Amino acid sequence: xxxxxxxxxxxxxxxxxxxxxxxxxxxxxxxxxxxxxxxxxxxxxxxxxxxxxxxxxxxxxxxxxxxxxxxxxxxxxxxxxxxxxxxxxxxxxxxxxxxxxxxxxxxxxxxxxxxxxxxxxxxxxxxxxxxxxxxxxxxxxxxxxxxxxxxxxxxxxxxxxxxxxxxxxxxxxxxxxxxxxxxxxxxxxxxxxxxxxxxxxxxxxxxxxxxxxxxxxxxxxxxxxxxxxxxxxxxxxxxxxxxxxxxxxxxxxxxxxxxxxxxxxxxxxxxxxxxxxxxxxxxxxxxxxxxxxxxxxxxxxxxxxxxxxxxxxxxxxxxxxxxxxxxxxxxxxxxxxxxxxxxxxxxxxxxxxxxxxxxxxxxxxxxxxxxxxxxxxxxxxxxxxxxxxxxxxxxxxxxxxxxxxxxxxxxxxxxxxxxxxxxxxxxxxxxxxxxxxxxxxxxxxxxxxxxxxxxxxxxxxxxxxxxxxxxxxxxxxxxxxxxxxxx
Numbered sequence: 001x002x003x004x005x006x007x008x009x010x011x012x013x014x015x016x017x018x019x020x021x022x023x024x025x026x027x028x029x030x031x032x033x034x035x036x037x038x039x040x041x042x043x044x045x046x047x048x049x050x051x052x053x054x055x056x057x058x059x060x061x062x063x064x065x066x067x068x069x070x071x072x073x074x075x076x077x078x079x080x081x082x083x084x085x086x087x088x089x090x091x092x093x094x095x096x097x098x099x100x101x102x103x104x105x106x107x108x109x110x111x112x113x114x115x116x117x118x119x120x121x122x123x124x125x126x127x128x129x130x131x132x133x134x135x136x137x138x139x140x141x142x143x144x145x146x147x148x149x150x151x152x153x154x155x156x157x158x159x160x161x162x163x164x165x166x167x168x169x170x171x172x173x174x175x176x177x178x179x180x181x182x183x184x185x186x187x188x189x190x191x192x193x194x195x196x197x198x199x200x201x202x203x204x205x206x207x208x209x210x211x212x213x214x215x216x217x218x219x220x221x222x223x224x225x226x227x228x229x230x231x232x233x234x235x236x237x238x239x240x241x242x243x244x245x246x247x248x249x250x251x252x253x254x255x256x257x258x259x260x261x262x263x264x265x266x267x268x269x270x271x272x273x274x275x276x277x278x279x280x281x282x283x284x285x286x287x288x289x290x291x292x293x294x295x296x297x298x299x300x301x302x303x304x305x306x307x308x309x310x311x312x313x314x315x316x317x318x319x320x321x322x323x324x325x326x327x328x329x330x331x332x333x334x335x336x337x338x339x340x341x342x343x344x345x346x347x348x349x350x351x352x353x354x355x356x357x358x359x360x361x362x363x364x365x366x367x368x369x370x371x372x373x374x375x376x377x378x379x380x381x382x383x384x385x386x387x388x389x390x391x392x393x394x395x396x397x398x399x400x401x402x403x404x405x406x407x408x409x410x411x412x413x414x415x416x417x418x419x420x421x422x423x424x425x426x427x428x429x430x431x432x433x434x435x436x437x438x439x440x441x442x443x444x445x446x447x448x449x450x451x452x453x454x455x456x457x458x459x460x461x462x463x464x465x466x467x468x469x470x471x472x473x474x475x476x477x478x479x480x481x482x483x484x485x486x487x
Contacts, residue, residue, distance in 0.1 A: 189389070190387040227305065228299040229342070325344070325345060
């Protein structure tokens with residue numbers, strides 16, 4: 001996955017036009033904030049614009065969030081380091097400030113009225129149907145931002161949008177028609193699909209050890225936690241009939257049948273008793289918790305768990321993972337008992353020994369060898385392969401390619417119609433497709449596809465325009481940097 005992400009990194013990052021406005025309410029700082037120097041510092045000067053540490057951190061956080069949303073739990077700070085996201089974020093923030101400097105030179109500006117119009121678009125700041133200043137300040141405070149910082153971010157984003165309007169392109173009908181015919185080209189092709197099951201590899205000890213030596217940091221032990229804990233089983237509160245009745249009258253709406261009808265006292269009686277026992281036990285657990293904090297009582301059991309083996313609910317595991325070393329977590333309910341947990345030590349991730357990592361090493365190295373051998377096999381067979389003929393293939397023919405899942409077919413078709421040769425090899429995750437184009441036919445113009453084609457054409461033209469603009473701006477405005485990029 002890392003290799004794929006590194007190879008496609010430039011297509012994953014946010015394009016320069018997209019606003020840098022923070023997503024209030026999402027808590028963007030928590031995604032992957034990057035500490036650099038002291039607050040209020042400057043990481044670069046572009047023209048007359050100073051790029052603050054906060055602006056740089058915001059760019060990094062937004063970029064980190066983008067990767068997190070795309071790859072979910074697979075993405076973490078270690079992967080961000082391997083992908084040099086700090087450098088990518090730095091490059092993006094420099095590019096944006098080049099465009100902002102260009103806007104300054106054109107005399108463009110964002111007024112307070114522009115910012116006010118933008119603020120009222122945020123639902124998070126609305127109370128009783130209108131913008132509320134107290135709510136605004138409170139929400140920003142929860143996201144560790146000040147109104148000044150947020151409005152500066154808004155201003156930068158709005159100014160980038162204003163520059164974009166200067167370069168809005170509107171392709172004419174001839175351009176759209178011609179591109180449409182090319183985009184929806186029809187090919188008659190022959191293909192042969194090869195998979196990693198078509199090759200056999202031999203794993204040799206010396207090669208495995210060499211691979212491990214070169215990739216040690218990819219085989220790390222899991223973070224583990226030394227805990228002390230005390231379990232308090234659910235206790236009987238010896239609730240009287242009066243207690244049960246009083247609780248029912250106060251909370252009867254919580255006791256319902258599946259159809260939503262409220263249960264009678266007798267129907268809810270067992271659940272009420274359990275809830276009263278739970279409440280009583282929680283009170284007793286809190287008393288013990290306070291005694292433990294005062295060193296008047298002791299925790300009974302010492303355990304060690306890796307992060308993935310913590311045996312409690314997601315919510316309760318999070319309480320432990322978020323605690324500090326030496327901290328005692330307040331009692332939480334788990335399987336009809338309350339637990340008091342103290343985090344004694346967090347054991348950091350360390351490189352595994354060769355023996356401990358051997359199973360994972362074998363699996364990874366076998367995949368590397370098979371991919372290499374599969375590519376060699378594909379190159380050997382390409383010139384004279386006999387394949388399956390498929391007629392009238394277009395970019396939309398994802399259901400016509402037998403032997404490929406729809407996602408795989410989409411990748412193959414993208415490579416096929418991007419190719420400049422009559423035959424070639426399309427590489428997928430664990431497959432390769434040998435293809436030969438036997439015949440090509442320009443598609444008939446279909447006006448119903450104009451909007452799709454227009455969007456594609458605008459994107460291509462704007463990307464080319466932006467690339468050329470940035471090259472010129474780099475030679476126009478001085479860039480003074482306090483960060484050394486790795487890339």
